[in-house]
Amino acid sequence: MTTPWTQRYAQRTQRMGSSMIRELLKMTEQPDLISFAGGLPAPELFPVAEFEAAAQRVLKQHGSKALQYSTTEGYLPLREFIVEKMSHYGIQATPENVLITSGSQQALDLIGKLLINSGDLILTENPTYLGALQAWRAYQAEFTAVPIDDNGIQVDLLEEALCGGPKFMYILPNFQNPGGVTLSYDRRQALVALADRYGVPIIEDDPYGELRFEGNHLPPLVVLDAEKLNDDARAAGNGHNGDEAGFFRGNVIYLSTFSKTLAPGLRLGWMVAPKSVIKRCVQAKQGMDLHTSSFVQMVAHETIKGDFLPRHVRRIRQVYKERRDVMIGTMLRQFPPGIIWTWPEGGLFLWVTLPEWLDAAAILPKAIEKKVAFVPGAAFYPDGTGHNHFRLNFSNAQPDQIEEGIKRLGRVLAQELEKTAELAYA
């Protein structure tokens, strides 16, 4: 059926088609299906009682303010909290470097609005976060994608892509979505140096960085970039100068969120950038939603102020680590040989690689029939490859469900492998 609107859609919407996978995944809402498809945090860990108390305090003490229009930049005490929190990771920001966004997804949309002209090339990891592709396709971006391995983006393959003149690079350094892999320290250094050499800035998306189960935290790209900038300035005989005090004049915009450490239903994320960039983003955000809910910002701040958040994050790490261990342990026992996967040191996801001749999207309906689901990999690949991969989420299901779901999936995969083996010998 056509409407007067049908003929009027903008060119950019031509690539926003609805996907078969999305339709299939709607079937995962069946109650007896075990879904590893979503990217959902464990709801039983949400600090519901703390939120309740915080909402009460905020409304009793600052009700009018919490319900009124507020500034686009975001609630100042929350920005101050974020600044303090990030300083533990070496990020030296001021509240003027921070913009509160309606989830990090909005930060991705803002970046698209701020930076992308139709036809601009964006360099991403291959595979990369689907939501970024979705946000930037709406600005008619094109993508050039550099493969990842167990140590993150393959920096030795980066120069060729950089020669294509991308507008910026999009990097998820920690427990990447969907890959589950972490960019090694050496590669971080190399990446920052290459960004500087080619004059291609970096969008560093770090939703999962705090959810590290083991091993050492690695410095964010934004920190390495600032250190490099300062070293270069010292080498050239210049000290700090300008109002950015040596930090946040650099090549990196850093994004993070409260979705994985607190609750995604708040839609609360943030962007850290040079002041001049934040100013532009504030102007753009005004036209997008005026500001992020003041009520949500104030309740979130009231919930996490003091030392609640680090304690809460420790608990999340513990639970997710156990679930990852159960998932990998069961995969080791139940998956047929010939299938490999990543071993994430944190985050929510791991990434499965099937033999080249299998197609994860074709296996999904069979898995759903056996009441288990995953996300096939192809959608995460800007270059259209990735048919033999899929993503598993381990944060949202209980350990016994994970065990049962992986068993079911193991049987489906074993059958697929047998079938193709029979064909091979037929």
Next chain:
Amino acid sequence: MTTPWTQRYAQRTQRMGSSMIRELLKMTEQPDLISFAGGLPAPELFPVAEFEAAAQRVLKQHGSKALQYSTTEGYLPLREFIVEKMSHYGIQATPENVLITSGSQQALDLIGKLLINSGDLILTENPTYLGALQAWRAYQAEFTAVPIDDNGIQVDLLEEALCGGPKFMYILPNFQNPGGVTLSYDRRQALVALADRYGVPIIEDDPYGELRFEGNHLPPLVVLDAEKLNDDARAAGNGHNGDEAGFFRGNVIYLSTFSKTLAPGLRLGWMVAPKSVIKRCVQAKQGMDLHTSSFVQMVAHETIKGDFLPRHVRRIRQVYKERRDVMIGTMLRQFPPGIIWTWPEGGLFLWVTLPEWLDAAAILPKAIEKKVAFVPGAAFYPDGTGHNHFRLNFSNAQPDQIEEGIKRLGRVLAQELEKTAELAYA
């Protein structure tokens, strides 16, 4: 100071410059200044206690759900509530016609993303809502603006603008921002007929429609359009057909919000459109913020369900009517002759017209000096005219403050008029 980002801003951001007016209006935050500049609802009317109780119930009963990711379309019980509420105004929608947005500002951004190609012409009222211009300039829209008078957009001047081939028309039919005027019934009929004849759809933005102090509610354009469509179909011998059942197949997308009837700090609005349009908007919104805060949606629904909202809106109408009356009464006594203004039957704003030779933007600094503020008119005029107008908000100040502020403003205006009179006779 330049950063690696400075050279990389997209073309669309070239028109997002920071404005002198915005900087001036920052000065209105002085505590002893009486500001009629903002568009803020009266915070003392926010239902703080009801929110507190609602937040508590939502978190106790559905805490995990309220804090988890949810669907992009929005919380179904809230969409059902909106459908029921709109049916009192003749709007026959189903929940599938409704998309929850992060304030109506996001609906404007969504419409830009969905419909506007660079260089597309948008037909607006002259003056019109600044936020719409801001949202659509980011998509590099051009504007053609048709003047308003006391009965809204001058429909007899519309055909020429329609011949320019605008992508859509943007109309605020009730207590327009900034004009305060309401589109008459006859003009509504004529507008809908012209939209149909020229094949130019309408975005109907109705944030204030429920805040009518006196006179009769007029049918929304979306209702008149549906009636026309059904009449035409009957005349042609066709009954209803298709899954849209005769409604919402038409020329109008309808927008509204809880910002003026409940609380703007929630950032909660909605869009009503044909299902096929909603489906596209859902895809676009996924890339923009995934969904509007589930916590906010559930708390808002818990607050307003039952018969709370109509009672609450009656109270707002009463208070705002009194404030409008105090403002206009004081203007009649205190403003010098030669100045006229609109008499809004509802909403938050009235609109002042100075003699042609005065410039409201030049008067603003003098008003701020005397501790009173307004918004100069030019920014609301897509065609760059409007220098001798300004907007007054009457919802946010107490009656005694309104009286005092208008007295101060009257003195400033009298001085300006005297000065120019002296110049004229010099």
